[in-house]
Amino acid sequence: xxxxxxxxxxxxxxxxxxxxxxxxxxxxxxxxxxxxxxxxxxxxxxxxxxxxxxxxxxxxxxxxxxxxxxxxxxxxxxxxxxxxxxxxxxxxxxxxxxxxxxxxxxxxxxxxxxxxxxxxxxxxxxxxxxxxxxxxxxxxxxxxxxxxxxxxxxxxxxxxxxxxxxxxxxxxxxxxxxxxxxxxxxxxxxxxxxxxxxxxxxxxxxxxxxxxxxxxxxxxxxxxxxxxxxxxxxxxxxxxxxxxxxxxxxxxxxxxxxxxxxxxxxxxxxxxxxxxxxxxxxxxxxxxxxxxxxxxxxxxxxxxxxxxxxxxxxxxxxxxxxxxxxxxxxxxxxxxxxxxx
Amino acid sequence: xxxxxxxxxxxxxxxxxxxxxxxxxxxxxxxxxxxxxxxxxxxxxxxxxxxxxxxxxxxxxxxxxxxxxxxxxxxxxxxxxxxxxxxxxxxxxxxxxxxxxxxxxxxxxxxxxxxxxxxxxxxxxxxxxxxxxxxxxxxxxxxxxxxxxxxxxxxxxxxxxxxxxxxxxxxxxxxxxxxxxxxxxxxxxxxxxxxxxxxxxxxxxxxxxxxxxxxxxxxxxxxxxxxxxxxxxxxxxxxxxxxxxxxxxxxxxxxxxxxxxxxxxxxxxxxxxxxxxxxxxxxxxxxxxxxxxxxxxxxxxxxxxxxxxxxxxxxxxxxxxxxxxxxxxxxxxxxxxxxxxxxxxxxxxxxxxxxxxxxxxxxxxxxxxxxxxxxxxxxxxxxxxxxxxxxxxxxxxxxxxxxxxxxxxxxxxxxxxxxxxxxxxxxxxxxxxxxxxxxxxxxxxxxxxxxxxxxxxxxxxxxxxxxxxxxxxxxxxxxxxxxxxxxxxxxxxxxxxxxxxxxxxxxxxxxx
Ligand SMILES: Nc1ncnc2c1ncn2[C@@H]1O[C@H](COP(=O)(O)OP(=O)(O)OP(=O)(O)O)[C@@H](O)[C@H]1O
Ligand SMILES: [Mg+2]
Numbered sequence: 008x009x010x011x012x013x014x015x016x017x018x019x020x021x022x023x024x025x026x027x028x029x030x031x032x033x034x035x036x037x038x039x040x041x042x043x044x045x046x047x048x049x050x051x052x053x054x055x056x057x058x059x060x061x062x063x064x065x066x067x068x069x070x071x072x073x074x075x076x077x078x079x080x081x082x083x084x085x086x087x088x089x090x091x092x093x094x095x096x097x098x099x100x101x102x103x104x105x106x107x108x109x110x111x112x113x114x115x116x117x118x119x120x121x122x123x124x125x126x127x128x129x130x131x132x133x134x135x136x137x138x139x140x141x142x143x144x145x146x147x148x149x150x151x152x153x154x155x156x157x158x159x160x161x162x163x164x165x166x167x168x169x170x171x172x173x174x175x176x177x178x179x180x181x182x183x184x185x186x187x188x189x190x191x192x193x194x195x196x197x198x199x200x201x202x203x204x205x206x207x208x209x210x211x212x213x214x215x216x217x218x219x220x221x222x223x224x225x226x227x228x229x230x231x232x233x234x235x236x237x238x239x240x241x242x243x244x245x246x247x248x249x250x251x252x253x254x255x256x257x258x259x260x261x262x263x264x265x266x267x268x269x270x271x272x273x274x275x276x277x278x279x280x281x282x283x284x285x286x287x288x289x290x291x292x293x294x295x296x297x298x299x300x301x302x303x304x305x306x307x308x309x310x311x312x313x314x315x316x317x318x319x320x321x322x323x324x325x326x327x328x329x330x331x332x333x334x335x336x337x338x339x340x341x342x343x344x345x346x347x348x
Numbered sequence: 349x350x351x352x353x354x355x356x357x358x359x360x361x362x363x364x365x366x367x368x369x370x371x372x373x374x375x376x377x378x379x380x381x382x383x384x385x386x387x388x389x390x391x392x393x394x395x396x397x398x399x400x401x402x403x404x405x406x407x408x409x410x411x412x413x414x415x416x417x418x419x420x421x422x423x424x425x426x427x428x429x430x431x432x433x434x435x436x437x438x439x440x441x442x443x444x445x446x447x448x449x450x451x452x453x454x455x456x457x458x459x460x461x462x463x464x465x466x467x468x469x470x471x472x473x474x475x476x477x478x479x480x481x482x483x484x485x486x487x488x489x490x491x492x493x494x495x496x497x498x499x500x501x502x503x504x505x506x507x508x509x510x511x512x513x514x515x516x517x518x519x520x521x522x523x524x525x526x527x528x529x530x531x532x533x534x535x536x537x538x539x540x541x542x543x544x545x546x547x548x549x550x551x552x553x554x555x556x557x558x559x560x561x562x563x564x565x566x567x568x569x570x571x572x573x574x575x576x577x578x579x580x581x582x583x584x585x586x587x588x589x590x591x592x593x594x595x596x597x598x599x600x601x602x603x604x605x606x607x608x609x610x611x612x613x614x615x616x617x618x619x620x621x622x623x624x625x626x627x628x629x630x631x632x633x634x635x636x637x638x639x640x641x642x643x644x645x646x647x648x649x650x651x652x653x654x655x656x657x658x659x660x661x662x663x664x665x666x667x668x669x670x671x672x673x674x675x676x677x678x679x680x681x682x683x684x685x686x687x688x689x690x691x692x693x694x695x696x697x698x699x700x701x702x703x704x705x706x707x708x709x710x711x712x713x714x715x716x717x718x719x720x721x722x723x724x725x726x727x728x729x730x731x732x733x734x735x736x737x738x739x740x741x742x743x744x745x746x747x748x749x750x751x752x753x754x755x756x757x758x759x760x761x762x763x764x765x766x767x768x769x770x771x772x773x774x775x776x777x778x779x780x781x782x783x784x785x786x787x788x789x790x791x792x793x794x795x796x797x798x799x800x801x802x803x804x805x806x807x808x809x810x811x812x813x814x815x816x817x818x819x820x821x822x823x824x825x826x827x828x829x830x831x832x833x834x835x836x837x838x839x840x841x842x843x844x845x846x847x848x849x850x851x852x853x854x855x856x857x858x859x860x
Contacts (some may be wrong), residue, residue, distance in 0.1 A: 030492040031451065210469035213459065216450075220458055223449035229409065229441055230509075231429040232459050289449035 035336050038283030038295035042326070045302050052309045063188035065308065070191065073304040074198035075100065075252040075259065079275040080282070080296040081205040082248025085241040087279055089221040090288025091139060091146035093242060095131060097271035099249030101264070102161040103128050104256050107176075108169040108263025117175050125250040131157050132246020136239035147214030150242075154272070157249075161265035168264040171257055179258040194255045201251060206293040214240065222288025277324050278303045281331050297310070302327070351692045358421075360385050360548050361517060366405055366415035368398075370755065370807045371804070373746055376399040378415070379574045381567055382845035383517065388539060388549045388561045390580075393592055394787040395571035395759025396745045399552050400442050402569070403521050407432040407439050419517075430459075438515035442522045442552075442758045442785070444502050446494055446509070452501075453477035453490030456508045466619045480508040485534035489562045499697055500649040507535065518542060519550045522758065524558060526696070527786045528649045528813050536562050554787050555814075556585055570594055593789045608840060609803070611641045611823050611842045614673035618776050618807045619691075621660055623669035630655040631832035632668050635809075637776060642798070644822030645838065646815055647851060652831035654696060660809075661693040673775075687720060690775035694765055694782055696811075702765045704753030709744065710735045712764050716772040741797050743790055759785045768796060770801065777801075778809045783817060785841040795821060815847050827851055 052060040070077075079096045086093045103124040110120035131153050140148035171177065179197070183190040210216035217237040220227045228234040257263050282299025284291025305318045306327075361383040370378040375399045383389050391399045404410045406417060417424050419435055426432045429439060438646055446455045450676055454461075456477035461468045474490045479809040481488065484504050494502060503526045510518060518539075522534050539549055539562060548582025553559055559566065559580075566583060568575040568591045575591050583591075625632035630652045637643050645653045659666040662680035671678050673689050686693065695701040704712055714731045735749050742763040744756075753764055762785050769777055779798070783791045798821060812818050818825060818839075825837045827850055837850065 027492075028487070030489065030496045034449065114401065207467075213461060213463075213468065216454065216458060216461065216468070219450060220447045223447035224445065225445075226445050227447065229439075229445045230447075230458060231433040233430060289447070318378050 034285075034290040035283070035292070037285075037331065038292055040331070040334060041282050041295060041298045041302060044281075045298055047304065048302065048305045048309065052305070054313070055309075056312055060309070060312065064188075067188075067190045067195075067322060069301060069304045070195040070198065070307065072308075073300050074192075074194045075256040076271065076275060076278060076303065077198040077297060077300045078201050078248050078252040078255060079271065080278045080300050081201050081293055082245035083272075083275050083279050084205065084282075084284055084291055084293045084296045085209070085218055086146070086245050087276075087284050087286060088218045088288055088291050089238060089241050090225075091238070091241065092150060092276070092286070093132075093135065093153070093245045094147065094150040094272045095135060095157055096245060096249045096252070096275055097268035097273075098130050098154045098157035098161065099131050099246055100252040100256055100271065101267040101269075102131075102157040102164070103250040103253030104267055105161050105164045105253075105263035105265050107253060107257055108171050109164050111171055111173045111176065112169050117173055119188055121254065124253060125247055127160075128246040128248075128250030128253070129243050130246070131249070132243040133239065135246075136242030140235050140238045140241065158265075161267075165263070165265060166264045170262045176254075176258045177261065179255070180261070194258055197251070197255065198218075200250065202293060202297045209293055219289055222290070224289075274303060274324075277328050280322075280335075283335075285335055286332075344347065355753065358385075359383060359418075360420055361406065362416075363402070363406060363419040364416050364418075365827070366402065366417075367413045368401055368405055368410055369413055372748065372751075375572050376405065377572045379572070380827045381406075381574075383550060384565075385516075385548050386543055387564045388551050388562050390566045391550060391552045391569065392559065392566055392588065393575075394745075394789060395763070395785075396571075396757040397569040397592070398572040399569060400521055400757060401572075403439065403441075403519055403550065403552070407437055407519065407606055428599065433513055433515075436513075437518035437519065437561070438510040438513040438517070439519040440506050440510045440523050441520060444499070444506050444662040446502060446506055448493070448495035448502075450494060451491050452481075452488060452494050452497065452505055455494050455505050456480055456490070457512060458509070460512050471756065476512070477508070480511050481505070483511065483538055484508055485531065498654070499649065500528070500531065502782055503527060504531065511538070515547065517548050517550070521550075521552045522554070522785055523551075524553055524555065526649070526781070526813075530648065533560060554785060554791075556588070556788065568592055582679050589788055592787070605846040609823060611638050613638050613641075615639065616672075618670040618674060619660070620675075621669060622671075624656070624666045624671060625657050625668045626659060626666050629664070629831065630659065633826075633828075633833040635660070635826060635833070637807045637809060639807060640802055640805045640809055641824065642802050642822045644818035644825040645809060645811045645828060646818050646825050646838060646847060647828035649813065650831075651828040652833075653828050654780055655831065656828065656833070657693065657780060657809060661691060661778060663693065681855075691778065692716065692772050692774035692776070693778040694769045694780060696781040696784065703753050703761045705752070707753055708750050709739070709753050709756065709764055710749035713738060713749075713767045713771055716768040720772055734771045738771055741770075741793065742767055743793055759790065760788055761789065763794075770797065774806070776807045776809070778811075780811045781813065782810075783814065786826060791817070815844055818842060819847060 049061055065239065074200050083093055083096060106127065107120055110123065111117065135149045135153045138144040148183045179193045182193055207290060209218065214237060215224060216242055217232050220230065220232055221234055221237060256267060278299035279285060279296045281296035281299065281302050306323050310317060310319050359382040363381040366376050366379045379402060381402060391402065392562045393399050401410065405412050408428050408431050424435065432439065453474040462472040462476065463469060477490045484507060486501065486504055488501065494505065503523065507523055524535065527535065543549060551563060563575065563580050565579055566588065567577045570592060617638045619637040621635045623632035623634065633656055645656065648654050658664045660671065660680060662682045662685055665681055671680050678689055710731065713735050714726055717726050717734065739747055739749065744760050744763045753761060755765065766782050783794060786794065795817065798808060810818060810821055819842065822839050825839050826833055827835050827837060829851065835850065
């Protein structure tokens with residue numbers, strides 16, 4: 008009846024399955040690309056290493072070795088989707104990890120120590136969130152302050168590593184739930200749970216959708232959305248994830264160490280971006296970040312299998328990042344170019 | 349002056365003595381505003397008069413410096429749109445405020461998503477969104493991303509969004525600026541229905557026809573001050589205009605219509621497009637523009653007007669046809685080429701493609717000249733003279749070149765955009781909906797300026813939903829429908845009704 012309807016009808020007739028997909032789901036393409044890269048890596052390594060790579064053991068240890076990174080990447084995805092960034096996650100992981108080790112060494116029970124360190128992580132996140140939201144500080148700067156603060160606190164707790172002997176913590180790491188040659192540790196389960204919970208929250212809660220809205224529209228507050236609350240909350244979530252990663256890393260290495268996780272924030276950001284989350288905000292998926300973490304972990308494993316320098320991991324990740332950012336730009340530009348009706 | 353609430357219905361909103369100042373600007377000065385149940389109330393005033401600011405004061409976006417706001421008799425202090433929504437005030441702001449990264453359906457329902465068992469019920473989200481959109485007469489794939497849709501659809505999505513809340517007060521700040529007649533009618537049907545159910549509606553528009561069609565009452569603002577509140581039936585149009593601009597507007601009718609001007613079409617046209625099209629977007633179309641000619645493009649929204657000029661400008665790539673400029677073939681594969689060949693394009697989408705909100709007014713205006721010059725800086729004196737010439741010609745207010753463009757009122761931002769392209773002194777200027785959101789007085793100024801420039805040899809392609817404007821300015825009118833060009837008219841031989849008829853009926857028998 009109106010012109011708009013006619014226009015809609017004609018475009019619908021002309022669109023095939025591909026166009027419908029592009030008009031609805033263009034933003035998932037970078038994530039699919041990450042999945043493709045992951046498969047390529049596996050197949051490539053399998054051929055290169057003559058069938059020695061895709062083994063249950065290898066794949067199982069991929070999750071185990073990168074559990075802490077996965078948890079950090081999940082928290083970071085929330086932040087990046089709002090268009091922010093959190094550089095503090097590596098330091099928060101170090102601080103909470105060493106503090107946890109110290110509390111446990113001092114005889115505090117895990118039931119008290121764990122909530123305490125998670126709260127500490129949350130508070131660092133809260134600080135960053137409040138600076139960003141209410142004092143208009145750039146997320147980069149605010150979280151850089153968080154980075155220094157948490158790193159400093161880690162050294163205040165201890166200058167050297169503290170061994171953990173608490174049975175429950177060691178259990179997290181040493182228990183292997185086996186299925187044939189496959190296994191998973193409680194840390195791995197924890198990381199997967201965090202990832203799936205994160206994905207669920209982003210997809211199925213108003214809070215999660217608000218993070219996308221904030222990333223897509225600087226003026227989202229005018230839509231009546233709870234922007235302030237949500238912005239602060241994503242940094243708090245990232246801080247809590249930092250705390251959980253601290254627990255996992257402490258369990259993994261059997262000790263807390265104040266120099267842990269230097270530069271890990273950058274690995275986590277790289278994983279998130281490779282997984283298809285756009286740094287400018289508004290587009291991305293938690294499960295994409297999971298794929299990104301696996302891509303990162305797989306490259307690392309391949310390099311060590313080939314006996315090459317680990318610095319090659321960084322070079323390859325760097326190159327991948329570049330390619331991905333360019334691809335993302337292209338996709339975003341394409342989907343932003345409106346086919347006006 | 350002060351108002352008294354004296355009608356049958358008690359006011360639902362009472363704003364008294366509202367004063368808001370921004371650095372250097374007194375945006376509202378002791379303004380009273382009453383809104384009653386079951387009425388459509390138009391806020392009228394020139395660009396920058398303070399209409400949007402008054403609305404933002406009501407919804408808590410701006411805190412008031414002084415004054416009080418009562419909602420149903422109780423004093424209210426909102427701290428933002430979400431507070432206002434909770435109190436039953438639903439608002440569509442002037443600048444379309446949606447998330448282009450999300451789906452159409454989600455944009456409609458965002459913040460009000462139906463939930464089932466603690467999780468968002470996406471099926472229901474899209475079903476409800478489709479219903480709300482249907483109410484405004486549009487049926488589109490609610491799962492498609494908003495970024496795939498035109499400004500008109502986005503505006504309708506924004507309005508649908510406001511309908512989700514069963515609001516006591518509905519605020520519409522220039523909701524119809526991108527809509528065509530059919531869509532406006534549909535919207536009015538919805539508004540009438542809401543009014544009948546007792547809702548109070550604030551309706552802001554620069555289209556006087558629309559105001560006289562839908563509004564019951566008018567409040568006029570001028571320079572941030574209240575001029576008065578009137579019943580529509582007591583306020584003839586000319587008086588309204590006089591109250592808005594503080595002087596008589598007799599020059600609007602007096603602009604010598606440029607439509608009559610004879611154009612010399614013997615030389616090669618400035619722009620000659622043959623069979624330019626793009627699959628799924630526009631069927632191949634021809635268009636010639638001669639020296640000093642104004643060619644209008646008329647048609648409903650979605651008819652392919654914008655698509656055509658975007659192909660000419662290289663903003664989108666044509667996959668058929670060719671373009672010649674002054675007799676020589678021209679490749680238009682990017683806006684860069686078009687700019688180099690002296691084509692300027694003022695987009696209809698000022699927020700996404702136009703104004704740089706963080707730069708000053710002056711910087712925004714010289715941006716176009718600078719882009720043509722490349723890296724060499726435009727001389728300061730030249731900049732200053734251009735800026736002051738066009739700020740005066742288009743009456744940009746406040747007349748402060750250093751003001752941040754994002755802080756200008758919507759209409760004044762539009763003027764800055766036009767000034768930018770006029771200032772580049774192009775061979776061919778493409779204006780896509782240039783008078784969108786511009787007040788009556790300035791519309792006349794703008795038309796005068798375009799007419800004057802075309803007399804000096806500038807060629808213009810002029811797109812507007814306001815057909816009167818097209819008829820007055822253009823010598824030739826290309827009519828588009830359903831993404832193809834359906835005819836070319838000599839505007840001297842058509843009046844408004846004739847043109848509307850041609851657009852609707854493919855000019856059966858009446859073609860020139
Ligand atoms: N955030 C701001 N900072 C500074 N000045 C502002 C701001 N918002 C509005 N103004 C100024 O307040 C005045 C009123 O602006 P407002 O947007 O209310 O006008 P309007 O009546 O809605 O005009 P239009 O018809 O163009 O939309 C203008 O002079 C404008 O420049
Ligand atoms: Mg306004």
